[in-house]
Amino acid sequence: MGRAVRELGAEEALRAARTGRKFLGAGPRRTEGYLLRAPRADPVGDLAAALRVGGRFVCPGDGDWPGQLDDLGDERPYGLWVRGDASLRMWALRSVAVVGARACTDYGVHMAALLGSGLAAAGWVVVSGAAYGVDGAAHRAALAAGGATIGVVAGGVDVAYPRGNADLIGRIAEHGLLIGELPPGDHPTRSRCVNCTKHLRSWRR
Structure with a gap:
């Protein structure tokens, strides 16, 4: 496609x-x-649902589109659903992805938190997948440091997944950005999680 x-x-x-x-x-x-x-x-319905949660749709060519995703060529997203007030393009210009295992060790959580807080304190935007383990630790540390963070989700930006991270995902939406390829209301599948990970890898700055 x-x-x-x-x-x-x-x-x-x-x-x-x-x-x-x-x-x-x-x-x-x-x-x-x-x-x-x-x-x-149902694009009209999807846009209305996004607006109800403070979301919007950004596609290639828009002023807020993050150019590094163009490195994916034909596999780049057709567009991104974005929830949050900040400029996606501006935040992406000084961003770094911190991702890792969901079932990680205590040491993995510790190191992810050190990286998240250190990067945030240095003015970097911490990007991760809002999942358990390393991802959640990086987001939480960035928020605790008063920094910026972007959660790349495998479902709709109005869907809290995993459910155990619903509070964290809500905080990211309020203080940072949530982004995803799927329209509001859509739930993650295995293949969608793979795509989410692939796009996180392109977030290298």
């Missing part, structure tokens, strides 16, 4: 998906999947 958007443009790629037209490099199953899912798209 990324290639189709690049070659055809977003509007023509959507028309092709809705009519079952085959994209270059896409097999029959993928084409059928696009055809089945396209009618369920």
Whole structure:
């Protein structure tokens, strides 16, 4: 789909998906999947749901788009749902990802907290996945230091996942930024978590 958007443009790629037209490099199953899912798209409803939680949609070409995601080529997100008041592009200019195991050791939590607080104190924006373990420790430390942090989530920016981190995710939304590829209300799946990790790796500055 990324290639189709690049070659055809977003509007023509959507028309092709809705009519079952085959994209270059896409097999029959993928084409059928696009055809089945396209009618369920509700962009107006998604935008309204985002606005209700203080969110917005940012796509390539917008002034707030973080340019380092363009390094992903055809695998870059078509756009990002963003929750929070800060400028995503400006925060991304001086950001660093701190990610690691969910089931980490006490030492892993300790080191993630040291990195999170130290980077925040030095003026860096700490980016992580809002998950258990290393991710949560880095976010919490950055917030405790009065710094900036971005949570990259695998579901909608209005969905607290994992549930045990609901308080942390709420604090990130209030004091930092939550970003994700999926529209409001969508829940994470295994493949979406993989995409989330891939995009975090592109956040290297």
